[in-house]
Amino acid sequence: MVVSPSPDPAMDTLFDRAMPAPLYRTLRAVARALTHLYWRIDIEGAANVPTTGPVVIAPVHRSNVDFLVAAQVTRRKVFFMAKDGLWRHRWFGRFLESGGAFPVHRDGADRLAIACSQEVLERGEALILFPEGTRQAGPVVQELLEGAAFLAARTGAPIVPVGIGGTSRVMPKGSKMVRPSRVSVVVGAPLVPPARSERGRVPRHQVHELTEQLRAEIQRLYDAAEALAAGERRSRHQVRPTTPA
Numbered sequence: 001m002v003v004s005p006s007p008d009p010a011m012d013t014l015f016d017r018a019m020p021a022p023l024y025r026t027l028r029a030v031a032r033a034l035t036h037l038y039w040r041i042d043i044e045g046a047a048n049v050p051t052t053g054p055v056v057i058a059p060v061h062r063s064n065v066d067f068l069v070a071a072q073v074t075r076r077k078v079f080f081m082a083k084d085g086l087w088r089h090r091w092f093g094r095f096l097e098s099g100g101a102f103p104v105h106r107d108g109a110d111r112l113a114i115a116c117s118q119e120v121l122e123r124g125e126a127l128i129l130f131p132e133g134t135r136q137a138g139p140v141v142q143e144l145l146e147g148a149a150f151l152a153a154r155t156g157a158p159i160v161p162v163g164i165g166g167t168s169r170v171m172p173k174g175s176k177m178v179r180p181s182r183v184s185v186v187v188g189a190p191l192v193p194p195a196r197s198e199r200g201r202v203p204r205h206q207v208h209e210l211t212e213q214l215r216a217e218i219q220r221l222y223d224a225a226e227a228l229a230a231g232e233r234r235s236r237h238q239v240r241p242t243t244p245a
Contacts, residue, residue: 019098024077027099035068038180039170042228045187049074054121054157055190058148058214060141060222061130063167065178070128070162073187079120080128081113114147121155131214135173139226141219149193149210153202158190161214163221166229184228186221 019027035041049055057078059070071078082096084103093103104113120127129151131144152159166183191213194206 021077024099028071031068032072035065035072035183038178039069039166039183040181041069041072041183041185043073043185043187044228045189046073048187048189049076049126049160050158050190051076052124054124054155055126056121056148056152056157056159057126057128057162058131058159058218059128059162059164060218060225061132061135062137062164063135063171063173065167065171066130066135066164067128069164069167069183069185073160073162073185074126076126078126078128079117081117081130114151117147117151118154121151121157127151127157131211131218137168137173139223141215141222144211144215144218146207146211148214149207152191152193152210153196153207156193156196158192159210159214160190161188161217161221162186163188163218163223163225165222165225165227169229182229182231184225186225186228188217188221191217 049057051074057070057073059066067080071080077100079100079102081104082101102113102116117127117129129148131148132141133145136142148159151157163186164183165185166181169179169181170183171178191210193210194202196202
């Protein structure tokens with residue numbers, strides 16, 4: 001049994017301010033059309049994302065556009081953390097909240113952001129969480145933060161690893177320009193979190209082991225996505241991009 005945190009006014013605000021479903025679907029369709037036209041996005045393995053129930057979608061993070069790309073692996077409404085600096089303008093912060101965002105302070109452990117993430121999952125929703133934390137550079141996925149594994153263990157939500165290739169060329173870290181280029185996404189099979197004990201706890205070593213498993217999967221998927229984005233594609237009868245369920 002999962003013990004929920006005490007009700008949080010910030011979380012109530014997040015769900016209360018959610019934009020109406022028809023508007024969300026319309027904006028999502030427009031964003032999807034524009035990004036597919038500009039970046040020629042190719043998605044493989046989208047069927048690995050559960051269509052119902054809580055799920056942590058865990059992509060590699062190499063560009064500011066990664067969220068726009070990662071959100072396309074499912075047709076479900078997604079919730080996600082965003083850096084707190086985006087809330088400097090209240091109107092923009094409200095818009096982000098209506099689309100499922102909530103702020104995170106990246107200088108240290110943000111208990112409120114973790115509580116919001118847990119609440120999202122306990123409500124049976126989909127959460128996008130970048131386990132590398134902030135954007136990274138280079139082909140190697142370094143040591144991950146344990147937030148994704150911790151939340152999965154606390155809520156029983158599976159973790160779906162995602163490799164995104166090409167976005168480091170679309171908008172590299174430090175760049176303010178967005179370039180047209182091929183982007184490929186490879187979605188891996190869900191990782192099942194460890195079972196909790198009768199006391200409702202998960203040993204720390206199991207959280208660490210799940211994090212290491214996630215790192216290895218993200219690296220494998222990132223390598224595959226980068227190869228596809230660079231044009232190292234097999235024949236079309238061998239590669240069949242899937243559409244979100």
